[in-house]
Structures are given as C-alpha cells and as structure tokens.
Amino acid sequence: MATPTPTAIRDGLRSIVGDRMSTTPPDRTAYARDLWPRTQLDRLVGDPPERPLAVVWPTSPEEVAAIVRLCAAQRVPIVPFGAGSGVCGGARAVPGGIVVDLKRLKRIRRIDRAAMVVEVEAGFVGERFERTLERHGLTLGHFPSSILCSTVGGWVAARSAGQCSSRYGKIEDMVVDLEVVTGDGRIRRTARAGGLDWNPIFTGSEGTLGLITAATLRVHAQPAARAFRGWRMPSVAAGLEVMRRTMQAGLRPAVMRMYDSLDTLLVGSKDDAKGGQLGRLKAIFAGTGQVDALKQRATRAALASPRLLNFAVDRLPDTALLVTVTEGSEAEARRTDEAIADYALAVGALDLGEQPGRAWMAHRYDVSYKQSKLYRAGAFVDTFEVATTWDGIQPLYHAVRRAVSAEVLVMAHFSHVYPGGCSIYFTFAGTGRDPADMRRRYARVWQQALDATVARGAAIAHHHGAGLSRRSHMPATHGEAARWFAALKAACDPAGILNPGKLFAPDDIPRAEGGR
Amino acid sequence: MSAWRFERHPRLGSGRTDGRRWWVRPGRPDALPGLLTAAGRWRPVYGPPDEIDGAVIADAETLIDISALDAVRSVAPESGVVHVEAGCTWEALETTLGRRGLTLGPVPRWLVGRPIAETLAAGPPARPSPRYGDVTDGLLALRAALPGGLTNCAVSPRRATGPDFGRIPVGADHRAGLITDVHLRVWPVEPGRAWRRVRFAGWAEARAAALAVLADGIRPAWWCLRRALRQVSLDMQFDGPRLDRQAERLDALLAGFDGQADPPEAAERFADTRLWRPGAGPTVLSAVQHVAGPDLAGAVEGIPRVEVWDLRPEGATVHVAREAAAPPPDGAWADLAERVFAALDGAGEGGR
Structure with a gap:
C-alpha cells in the first residue's frame, strides 16, 4: 500500500471532524509531549519530540471510531491525549502520527443514585468532575495531585491512583464498565463482554489497545465527617508498622502518608509551603532577582555534590512525620482515627494534633507545572514511585537510595497504603555540567533506580504508568507476559496504530502467531 | 484394571x-x-x-x-502474602495458613477440595465478604506457563504498569496459559467473631439495610441475603478490631430499618453451611452465579432458591441453586477473545 500523504490524512480527518482539527505549528508543538521531565532535557539538548501531523478534537465516540478506521486504513499512528499531565511520555507524539485530544468528550451521561454509578465521558477534567459530583452529594474518591489537569480517560488509561486510594482504591477499583474504541474502529462496552475480563485489560493499557471514550465508575456518598492528625514517629520503621497494622486490621483511612527524614525536615520546616519539595525547588529557579540568582547558584552547587548531600541526609535523626486523614460517617471517621492512635501510641509516636493533616489537605493539589525555568537554569527534578509488600518496603527504600545517591539528591514519602504493602514516592534532584551531561545523568538515575527495583522484585511503578520512561524494564517485570501483550495487541489493534512504542519497546514485543 | x-x-x-x-x-x-x-x-x-x-x-x-505442583512456597506474615503453587487446593492452603494464625478470609465451601488453578481458570470465584473482598481482590500476582516460558508478575499491593496481566488467565479456561503459582493476600485470624441475622419483608428493604451498613463503613467478614419463607434474611459475620463497637454501631443502624432480629446463633449455623471450617465437608449448594444490576428484586423474582452475595450498590452476584439464565456474553467480545487466544501461539491450540 502506498504511504498516504499528510495532505490526504488531513483531508480525511477534516471530513470527520470538520474544523475541529489543527495543523498549525503551535498546536502541533504543544501536543508533541506530555509532562515527562525528560522532554525538557531533550529540548535543551536540541532534540525536541517529533510533532504530530495534526491534532483533532472529536466530540463523540462515533467520531473517534471514524478517526480510528481512517488511520487504521492508512496505517497512521494515533496518540490519545487527555490533559497531558502524564509524566512518563505516554502521550508523547509518534512520528508520522496524529494526536486525538479527547477533552471534548466531556458529558456526564448518567448519574444513577440507586446503583451509585456515574457514566462519564473520557475527556472530563478531574476537578470539574469531582465538583459536579459534589453538587449531587457524591464523590468518586479519586484525588490525584494532577486533578486540575487530568481527565477521567487519562486516569483509567494510566492506572491512576488518587491521594485517598487507601480508602477508595485505585481507579481500577472504581471501574464498572468502559466504552472503548478498538483498533478496528468499533465502539465496544466492556460490561457486555465475554471471553476475558476486559476491564483490567484496558485499564492501564495507555491507549495501546483502544481509546477509552467513556467510563462507568463507582461513586460514594460525600463523607459526613473527617478527622485529621499528625504523628511524629520515632523512626520510619515504626511509622511503617503503624501503617501496616492499620490496613491489616481492615480499617480504611482516607490518607496515611509518611515522610522520610529529609522530607519530614522540609515539610516540618514550612508546612504551609506550596507544591512540596518540588515546588520549593522550582520556586527557587523561577525567581529573577539578585537574591534568587544567589539561591540558584547555591542550590546548583549543592546538587553538584549529591554524595555529600545524601551522606548528610543519612545522618539526620531517624524521625518521620505521619499524616492521617480519616473520613466517612462520623462514627467511622472517629473509629478509624482512634484505632490509628492506639497503634501509634504503642510505638511511642507523638501526637501532633490536627494541624499537619489540615495543612496537607489545604495544599494537596499545589503542584507546580513550571518545569522549564528550572531545567534551563541547570538543574533537573523528577519523581519515581514504586510499590512492594510490607516486608520489602524498607529494603527497597534503601536499595533505590543507594543506587542513585551518587548522582542526585533523593528523598521520599510513603503513601498509598494497602493491607499488603504501600508505595514509595521518591523525589530526586540533580544537575550537570551542561544539558547533555544532565540528560545522561538523568537517564542513569532512571536506569539505576529501575534496576534496583526490579532486583528487589518490586513493582516499577505505582500510579504514573510506564509510557516511555519505564518501558525498558517492562520485559524484566513481566517476563513472558509480554506475549500476552502481543496477543492483545494483535487482536485489539491489528494495524498497530494505537500509541505504538508505549509500554513496551517494539523489539520487546514477541511476534503474535495467530493474530489477524 | x-x-x-x-x-x-x-x-x-x-x-x-x-x-x-x-x-x-x-x-x-x-x-x-x-x-x-x-x-x-x-x-x-x-x-x-x-x-x-x-x-x-x-x-x-x-x-x-498439576496436582504435584501444590507446594506452599512461602508465607510472609508481615506482608500478609502467601506464595503457593496452583495445584494446591484451597482447603489445603487454608489449613496450612491456619497453623500460622493466618487465613485467606472466608472460604466458600464449594471451593473446598478444588485446586486454585482450576477455580481461577473457571472464572473469578465470588466471595461474599465486604471486609476481605473478592477472591480476585486478594490475587496479588499470578504466574502462568506459556509455550515460550513463564510469565512474571512483580508482587505488589496493586498492579502498576500496563494491563493487569495477572487477570488474563482468570476465567480463560487455560487458553491463555496454564496457571502455575499465585501470590495471595492473607490476614491474621481475628480472635473474636460476631453474627447477626435480620429478616425483612422484601428484597428492597434488605438491600437498603445492607447498603446502609456498607455506607457506614462497617465491613462484614461475610454476608448473605436469601429468601427465607416469605421474608428476606440478611445474615452477617463480623470480625476485626473493636468488635463490640462494630456490633453496637450495627445494631443502632439496623434499628432504623423495619426488620426483625433473630438470635445470632441462627446466622452462625447458616454460615457453617456456606463457609469452610476445618473438617467440614464439601458444599451442599450446587449453584450457578451471575451478576445482577441494582434492581435486585427484579433479578431474583420468581427464583425459589436464591442467594445474593457480593452486594454492592451497582449490583450483586446472584447464586441460584439451579440452572439459571446467566446473561449471554457479547458475541463481538467473544470474537475478540478468540483472536487473543489464537495469537497466543500454542495456547490457542492447547489448553481448551
């Protein structure tokens, strides 16, 4: 088949969506990437992401299906796009492909109070969705830090977790039914499915098996009461013990979040600061005055000696701040708070009262998205979340710290707590001689952190997805399961156009035998 | 011979x-x-x-x-995880765990004597436990053999990257590979237990009361709604910390509904016929299960022997003690699944 010309593709798209498409350079540049920090370094090195041929804004699943059929016929890659807040490159444009922005699929189709489910289109932005539910006395219970700039479809596609995942679960626990456009251009509903359980297959598939156009999600009544608390733990180990005992007793706190020594120092020193550690670092590099310039130079100089910094961090007192939020009926919120208090006091923790919990709640979405100034000023930051079972948490924490401490300053908090374990959310910051050196160092840090995680048998992510940043370690994580992915891909995306290259590198996908 | x-x-x-x-x-x-x-x-x-x-x-x-693949490979009490080969039966596993003061949670009696691989391949086995969740909720990792090798699943409290590959063989009748071993969540055996039975005039009232219990954050370790004479009975078992306060709260909640409380022993006796206990025989209920929507009364109308499990606001697992018409699978999806199985070289021809 002859390669279609960009003009032919654009004409075809225009026949489906009319003027709701763009081929202008600003739009194509804006949609070439998500918030993967590595992109900043690529740009500084002069290696920016490839721009898509076009960006389209369909308004219905039927239009999405028509776009998929057109692209499948012409072998044009499609990258689905929500609000672009992904940090793993999952929505990075593919050469010769188009971007399908789903944000105009933004209707709530149904609120069923009897069944406590809501059917919502994929492009609905999270914060607006939650506010809409609140007007009905409901909540999804899904509050990712990115809630202001992420969509329901993105949550499902990337297997997102909200800050209250210990109570409400991750997004996969909320999915009742999905509407998906598969690579053959058919609109399918998973609730009527057969043969396989399709919800857990499309959830987390990052647009590689189908474009999620709507989801039916479980919702809950707004909590009638909340209780906040902060605890000064005598050690990280003691805090982990409290978290574990709480969850294994069948309790469901909304939030249990514990900061390691350095993170505790930073949070404790300025608990009203916006944006956490990343925000503070970004704020330093966003300033333009003379004082800011001095701060920037000092910070860069410090980051140039990560070994020394981490050595100092290792000698901080082993205390940890544990923040808890419990909610539900008044009785449940109180019952859970009191049970946590029993466990905390038993390990010698100090009750800090409500303030730490309330402060955390007030700034829970204070994430700074201004990356470029920091990177241009010669520093880089990123986050890296992993998860494992309780007996592996501390060894994993130390293993990752050890693996990257020669390259970057690293700190962490422990959150997303479940009966079986929890996640560790690392933040790292570094610098380099020049952009190319920074990019090499950044790549080494990721490689070393992922190697250390795989070596401990832990999960290489918790809720950011895989995209491009973790695909190198997907074969090691999943082993022969890559063959399942190949089979799913062959069945759901026979033309191979759906977000190709994401999750698994093409060379890591075994050849499927019988796919049509 | x-x-x-x-x-x-x-x-x-x-x-x-x-x-x-x-x-x-x-x-x-x-x-x-x-x-x-x-x-x-x-x-x-x-x-x-x-x-x-x-x-x-x-x-x-x-x-x-695969009956020789029945080893309990490791138990990690701190993490609450057991690693077990899939030829092991649920009963053998629960017995082993019991010696260590651990449990899978309530084990339905019809799982007894059946190997883990068989039951998972047949479909996600329902378990009526708001506290401990469905059996597949406790499936932390699953490994399967494919002709090219073994799959690998990092043991994690939640799936993290990509599709939940560990769910692909569940319900696939071995056509997506042969399940070899699994990591399952286990729990400390709670020292105390309490039971409650309340009878209601109809399904709607019973459902409303049960959902009110959930909404209040009370999580029964096991429950079952069923028709009992002309009424609908809600039986519940509780365990966990602060049992007395759970029970107190529960009684206060249920007092707000027009139900009639029976002695707790009645619920305990009934639970013994549905849940495995050491030394208990196999199930007495031959059931088919299907998922009903929120209109529970409509879903069970005209069915004489029915039990409702896994009740949630959006629906429930309905167990019917006879052949019942479960909703047929969607043909287009079944076709897609066939394409997946066909693409799995060897498995498409083999495990079926």
Missing part, C-alpha cells in the same frame, strides 16, 4: 498413556513451558487419569496433571 501404562514419550518424557493420549505429572513449574510446546492439544487435570471425567478430556492429546 487401568488401561493406562507407563511409557516414555520422545518429547514429553515419562508419562502414562492409554494409546490415545498421554498423562504427565510435572514436579516443577519451569518444566511446563517445554511440556506445553510438545503437548499438542493439552488439558490440565488434577490427579491420576483413571479418576478424571472422560468428557472433560475427550479432545486432549496430553493431560498435564
């Missing part, structure tokens, strides 16, 4: 054959990929060939007996 005799197969190794098919019994999961490659149309079985229902294995060229 058995028609099965021991022989040596050129590719499968030692086994037994009746002249038409082979029976092999691997002792290690890592032997399975090679077996699947050489086995032609295979079927997993549990036990010697003389004891297996002929209809089940009619088309198979090779019977792969």
Whole structure:
C-alpha cells in the first residue's frame, strides 16, 4: 500500500471532524509531549519530540471510531491525549502520527443514585468532575495531585491512583464498565463482554489497545465527617508498622502518608509551603532577582555534590512525620482515627494534633507545572514511585537510595497504603555540567533506580504508568507476559496504530502467531 | 484394571498413556513451558487419569496433571502474602495458613477440595465478604506457563504498569496459559467473631439495610441475603478490631430499618453451611452465579432458591441453586477473545 500523504490524512480527518482539527505549528508543538521531565532535557539538548501531523478534537465516540478506521486504513499512528499531565511520555507524539485530544468528550451521561454509578465521558477534567459530583452529594474518591489537569480517560488509561486510594482504591477499583474504541474502529462496552475480563485489560493499557471514550465508575456518598492528625514517629520503621497494622486490621483511612527524614525536615520546616519539595525547588529557579540568582547558584552547587548531600541526609535523626486523614460517617471517621492512635501510641509516636493533616489537605493539589525555568537554569527534578509488600518496603527504600545517591539528591514519602504493602514516592534532584551531561545523568538515575527495583522484585511503578520512561524494564517485570501483550495487541489493534512504542519497546514485543 | 501404562514419550518424557493420549505429572513449574510446546492439544487435570471425567478430556492429546505442583512456597506474615503453587487446593492452603494464625478470609465451601488453578481458570470465584473482598481482590500476582516460558508478575499491593496481566488467565479456561503459582493476600485470624441475622419483608428493604451498613463503613467478614419463607434474611459475620463497637454501631443502624432480629446463633449455623471450617465437608449448594444490576428484586423474582452475595450498590452476584439464565456474553467480545487466544501461539491450540 502506498504511504498516504499528510495532505490526504488531513483531508480525511477534516471530513470527520470538520474544523475541529489543527495543523498549525503551535498546536502541533504543544501536543508533541506530555509532562515527562525528560522532554525538557531533550529540548535543551536540541532534540525536541517529533510533532504530530495534526491534532483533532472529536466530540463523540462515533467520531473517534471514524478517526480510528481512517488511520487504521492508512496505517497512521494515533496518540490519545487527555490533559497531558502524564509524566512518563505516554502521550508523547509518534512520528508520522496524529494526536486525538479527547477533552471534548466531556458529558456526564448518567448519574444513577440507586446503583451509585456515574457514566462519564473520557475527556472530563478531574476537578470539574469531582465538583459536579459534589453538587449531587457524591464523590468518586479519586484525588490525584494532577486533578486540575487530568481527565477521567487519562486516569483509567494510566492506572491512576488518587491521594485517598487507601480508602477508595485505585481507579481500577472504581471501574464498572468502559466504552472503548478498538483498533478496528468499533465502539465496544466492556460490561457486555465475554471471553476475558476486559476491564483490567484496558485499564492501564495507555491507549495501546483502544481509546477509552467513556467510563462507568463507582461513586460514594460525600463523607459526613473527617478527622485529621499528625504523628511524629520515632523512626520510619515504626511509622511503617503503624501503617501496616492499620490496613491489616481492615480499617480504611482516607490518607496515611509518611515522610522520610529529609522530607519530614522540609515539610516540618514550612508546612504551609506550596507544591512540596518540588515546588520549593522550582520556586527557587523561577525567581529573577539578585537574591534568587544567589539561591540558584547555591542550590546548583549543592546538587553538584549529591554524595555529600545524601551522606548528610543519612545522618539526620531517624524521625518521620505521619499524616492521617480519616473520613466517612462520623462514627467511622472517629473509629478509624482512634484505632490509628492506639497503634501509634504503642510505638511511642507523638501526637501532633490536627494541624499537619489540615495543612496537607489545604495544599494537596499545589503542584507546580513550571518545569522549564528550572531545567534551563541547570538543574533537573523528577519523581519515581514504586510499590512492594510490607516486608520489602524498607529494603527497597534503601536499595533505590543507594543506587542513585551518587548522582542526585533523593528523598521520599510513603503513601498509598494497602493491607499488603504501600508505595514509595521518591523525589530526586540533580544537575550537570551542561544539558547533555544532565540528560545522561538523568537517564542513569532512571536506569539505576529501575534496576534496583526490579532486583528487589518490586513493582516499577505505582500510579504514573510506564509510557516511555519505564518501558525498558517492562520485559524484566513481566517476563513472558509480554506475549500476552502481543496477543492483545494483535487482536485489539491489528494495524498497530494505537500509541505504538508505549509500554513496551517494539523489539520487546514477541511476534503474535495467530493474530489477524 | 487401568488401561493406562507407563511409557516414555520422545518429547514429553515419562508419562502414562492409554494409546490415545498421554498423562504427565510435572514436579516443577519451569518444566511446563517445554511440556506445553510438545503437548499438542493439552488439558490440565488434577490427579491420576483413571479418576478424571472422560468428557472433560475427550479432545486432549496430553493431560498435564498439576496436582504435584501444590507446594506452599512461602508465607510472609508481615506482608500478609502467601506464595503457593496452583495445584494446591484451597482447603489445603487454608489449613496450612491456619497453623500460622493466618487465613485467606472466608472460604466458600464449594471451593473446598478444588485446586486454585482450576477455580481461577473457571472464572473469578465470588466471595461474599465486604471486609476481605473478592477472591480476585486478594490475587496479588499470578504466574502462568506459556509455550515460550513463564510469565512474571512483580508482587505488589496493586498492579502498576500496563494491563493487569495477572487477570488474563482468570476465567480463560487455560487458553491463555496454564496457571502455575499465585501470590495471595492473607490476614491474621481475628480472635473474636460476631453474627447477626435480620429478616425483612422484601428484597428492597434488605438491600437498603445492607447498603446502609456498607455506607457506614462497617465491613462484614461475610454476608448473605436469601429468601427465607416469605421474608428476606440478611445474615452477617463480623470480625476485626473493636468488635463490640462494630456490633453496637450495627445494631443502632439496623434499628432504623423495619426488620426483625433473630438470635445470632441462627446466622452462625447458616454460615457453617456456606463457609469452610476445618473438617467440614464439601458444599451442599450446587449453584450457578451471575451478576445482577441494582434492581435486585427484579433479578431474583420468581427464583425459589436464591442467594445474593457480593452486594454492592451497582449490583450483586446472584447464586441460584439451579440452572439459571446467566446473561449471554457479547458475541463481538467473544470474537475478540478468540483472536487473543489464537495469537497466543500454542495456547490457542492447547489448553481448551
């Protein structure tokens, strides 16, 4: 088949969506990437992401299906796009492909109070969705830090977790039914499915098996009461013990979040600061005055000696701040708070009262998205979340710290707590001689952190997805399961156009035998 | 006398054959990929060939007996995780865990005596436990053999990257590979238990009361709604910390509904017929299960013997003690699943 010309593709798209498409350079540049920090370094090195041929804004699943059929016929890659807040490159444009922005699929189709489910289109932005539910006395219970700039479809596609995942679960626990456009251009509903359980297959598939156009999600009544608390733990180990005992007793706190020594120092020193550690670092590099310039130079100089910094961090007192939020009926919120208090006091923790919990709640979405100034000023930051079972948490924490401490300053908090374990959310910051050196160092840090995680048998992510940043370690994580992915891909995306290259590198996908 | 005799197969190794098919019994999961490659149309079985229902294995060229893959490989009480080979039965596993003061949570009696691989391959087994969740909620990782090798799933409290590969073989009738071993969530055995039974005039009232319990954050360890004479009975079992306060809160909640409380012992006796206890026999209920929507009364209308499990606001698992019309699967999806199985070289031809 002859390669279609960009003009032919654009004409075809225009026949489906009319003027709701763009081929202008600003739009194509804006949609070439998500918030993967590595992109900043690529740009500084002069290696920016490839721009898509076009960006389209369909308004219905039927239009999405028509776009998929057109692209499948012409072998044009499609990258689905929500609000672009992904940090793993999952929505990075593919050469010769188009971007399908789903944000105009933004209707709530149904609120069923009897069944406590809501059917919502994929492009609905999270914060607006939650506010809409609140007007009905409901909540999804899904509050990712990115809630202001992420969509329901993105949550499902990337297997997102909200800050209250210990109570409400991750997004996969909320999915009742999905509407998906598969690579053959058919609109399918998973609730009527057969043969396989399709919800857990499309959830987390990052647009590689189908474009999620709507989801039916479980919702809950707004909590009638909340209780906040902060605890000064005598050690990280003691805090982990409290978290574990709480969850294994069948309790469901909304939030249990514990900061390691350095993170505790930073949070404790300025608990009203916006944006956490990343925000503070970004704020330093966003300033333009003379004082800011001095701060920037000092910070860069410090980051140039990560070994020394981490050595100092290792000698901080082993205390940890544990923040808890419990909610539900008044009785449940109180019952859970009191049970946590029993466990905390038993390990010698100090009750800090409500303030730490309330402060955390007030700034829970204070994430700074201004990356470029920091990177241009010669520093880089990123986050890296992993998860494992309780007996592996501390060894994993130390293993990752050890693996990257020669390259970057690293700190962490422990959150997303479940009966079986929890996640560790690392933040790292570094610098380099020049952009190319920074990019090499950044790549080494990721490689070393992922190697250390795989070596401990832990999960290489918790809720950011895989995209491009973790695909190198997907074969090691999943082993022969890559063959399942190949089979799913062959069945759901026979033309191979759906977000190709994401999750698994093409060379890591075994050849499927019988796919049509 | 058995028609099965021991022989040596050129590719499968030692086994037994009746002249038409082979029976092999691997002792290690890592032997399975090679077996699947050489086995032609295979079927997993549990036990010697003389004891297996002929209809089940009619088309198979090779019977792969995984009953020797029954080791409990490790128990991590701190993490609440057990790693067990999939030929182990639920009963054997729960017995082993019980010796260590651990439990899977309530084990429905019809899982007793059945191997983990068999029940998972047949579909996600329902379990009526708001506190401990469904059986698949506790499935932290699953490994399967494919002709090219073994899959690998990092043990994590939640799935993290990509589709939940560990769910692909669940309900796939071994057509997406042969389940070899799983990591399951286990819990400390709680020292105390309490039971409650309340009878209501109809399904709607019983459902409303049960959902109010959930909404209040009370999580029964087990519950069951069922028709009892002309009423609907809600039976519940509780465990966990602060049991007295849970019970107190529960009684206050249920007092707001027009129900009639029975002695707790009635619920305890009924629970004993539905949940496995050490020394208990197999199930007395032959049931089919299907998922109903929120209109519970409509879903069970006209069905004489019915039990409702896994009740959530959006629906429930309905167990009917007779052949009942479960909703047929969507043809287009079934076709897509067939394409997935076909794309799995070897497995498409084999495990079915």
